[in-house]
Amino acid sequence: MTLSKANRQRMLAYGLLLPAFIVCAVFIVYPLVMTVVNSFKPGAGMNLAKNAKIKFNATTYVKTLKDTETWKVLGRSFVYLFGSLIPSYLIGLGTALMLNKSFAGRRTFRLLMILPWAIPGVVASIMFMWMFDSTYGVINHLLMKIGLIDVYKPWFVDRQLVMFSVILPTIWKGYPFFTITLLAALQAIPIELYEAADVDGCKAWSKFIHITWPEISEASALALILNGLWSFRVFDIIYAITKGGPGTASTTIAIKIYNEAFQYFDINKASVLGVVSVVVCGIICLIFYPYMNQEGK
């Protein structure tokens, strides 16, 4: 059998992709299809054969979208998203600006500053849980010492405080990503721009506004989207310590999906919420994507 060169090339191209494609098809595409299917089957549970007998209808969508709890959970997800995103970004930007200067020991400082990136979310949240412990936590101790609080606060037990408490380890684990991406963007800025500004006698602040910011805004937008999508689906940091509680006070949409499936075994509702969360992610991308491209110009 002889094949033309073009055909041989095409076979090679697809042949090389095939193993990765199979893995993705089985473990991403098929589960995704199953989620959509299950979302239209009221009463679907863990049993595949039983689920197959249920007729398709969209009642759970209607019920879930009418339920105020769903909107509360979504609202909480956005509190969590922005509450962790903005501080992470600011810390990332600050550290990136510092690390962009040349000084002795810079490599070591860079390594240490982005270290939290490598720490498992579970370990990070357990460390924070201990630091913020309501009876023996060092943070309570320190805050009391400097007079910021007059009683020890139950950071992870109080419904009002728990969101704040799970956001903190998320910031801690999230900021190094900004440090790394922004540092890369900063290092790509031609030094001549700053030299020219120096000749013109520009102040540091105006250099930042007129040179640095336009050059890093595109990288910032991209990093913000990627990190935002990440916080939207964070599971380990919250689940390892609160499981979404107390009550539902720290239940974001990612946690809610998991609990509906593995605590209440309501696969149908979990799938509906899953589809909703994918749609929300898609909307976030659509809103910010044009903005991102525009920033590039």
Added chain:
Amino acid sequence: MTNYRALKRLKKVSFYVGLVFILVVLLFPLYWAFQSSITSTRLILSKNPPLFPVSFDFSAYKEVMTRKPIFLWLKNTVFVSITSTVFGVALSLLAGYSLSRFKTMGNKMMGFFLLLSRMLPATLLVIPIYMMFSKVKMINSLWALIMMNLVNIIPFSTWMMKGYFDSIPRELEEAASIDGCTWFGGYTKVVIPLTLPGIAAVSIYSMILCWNEFLYSRTLAYNEKRWVFTVGISSFIGEHSINWSQIMAGGILFIIPLMIAFAFLEPFLVRGLAAGSVKG
């Protein structure tokens, strides 16, 4: 002129002071975990816990090793991470090359799909995946965890490898083929050796991802003998009285290999993450 010099010096010193201060704040959680692990429970559970090491008491490390099967968890983690990394890197060496060298419709779609798949919430995928694995009776199997880690690895490692392949000129392969090499010969003898630094970076990155994986491991293995470390350590929470010195000792033991791996990866990271295709 001395005034100017003194001012410059002062600026430099205050820069370092600021840097160290920020570093102390940012790394305090790690410091506190370590400090708690080497301080006796009696001291750590007081209204006035010592902020600096008073004694180097490693008994918590010994206790956690005898009280919990942490070496088994570590062994499982190491097995799962290494196996997934080997398979994941092998697959991405093929797929990344294809994405880099061929621009067929299928290639473009696959590349786009891999990027999109990073956006999907894993808590959504884990439900049907749990059902699939229980159907084929693979719950509590480390191989199920390996497969799911593969799924985590492939999208970013393929894109990272594509980036490395892009930087290798095609002319080298053409020269090899003129010298009589087959495609496979050129690929293994010319292209792969040139991407070794890339392979190293992708491997370490994959290892870190696997080391940190929690969701699939927690869901697909409920037998304590099949736990990986992240699942094991989270089981401390919810016990009646949490022994903080021990849990911190366990955590420190677990992240030491991670920090060493990270020190090797860090120089590559700035380049790899900046490509925008990966997010831990």
